[in-house]
Amino acid sequence: MEMIGAGFGRTGTMSLKVALEELGFGPCYHMTEVFEHPEHVELWRAAAQGEPIDWDEIFHEYRATVDWPSAAFYKELMDRYPDAKVILTVRDPDRWYESTRTTIYGMSGAASSPLFSLAAVFVPRIRRIRGAVLMVSKLAWEDMFGGRFEDKEHAIEVFEGWNEEAKERVPAERLLVYEVKEGWGPLCEFLGVEVPGKPFPRLNDAEVFRGRIRRVHRLTITLAVFGVSLAGLVLMRFRRHRRV
Secondary structure (H helix, E strand, C coil): CCEEECCCCCCCHHHHHHHHHHCCCCCEECHHHHHHCCHHHHHHHHHHCCCCCCHHHHHCCCCEECCCCHHHHHHHHHHHCCCCEEEEECCCHHHHHHHHHHCHHHHHHHHCCHHHHHHHHHCHHHHHHHHHHHHHHHHHHHHHCCCCCCCHHHHHHHHHHHHHHHHHHCCHHHEEEECHHHCHHHHHHHHCCCCCCCCCCCCCCHHHHHHHHHHHHHHHHHHHHHHHHHHHHHHHHHHHHHHC
């Protein structure tokens, strides 16, 4: 592990993930990796409960990590990987809050719904997504934000407090406070690599999240309609059988 991200989700972490991989610090772990590795969910839950875990079991194939859930454990990861540098991604607090509320937080609400639970029974991909989202929901919304994320003032206070603590805790020589809109320059200087001859990856994955939420809603409604229709057909056949 050579690079640890300490910034909250929705601070440009997907763009940073792609940038780090372009610079040779890949593969880079991100929340999206949890969707592909459902076996990691229980390890993250254990870590959230303060249980000792083998970080190498998660990160043995990775050279960097950003975004939740790993950002919540940047202090533990700093101890485990003492030579790794730390990048704290930051963003305008109001824009961060609105982006988070309409993407990650929105998906957490969808994952908790009865229809989503029904879809997870029949669709393995949704089952994996649901497990990962509920894990982050517990870690972020319940633990970090005390179940008060919808209180914008409180959420921003937590966000800013987290950033200030990271600036104080991480030694200056190991830390880069970074906004992805700054592009390659400060990132490459911090990592000691040359600036690539291509544009910095500026990924707007907010719409990807919203599209994912819309697809899940459509699928769960379709499954619900199918289930009700199937139950109706079974009931009709049962009544006909009794009449005979």
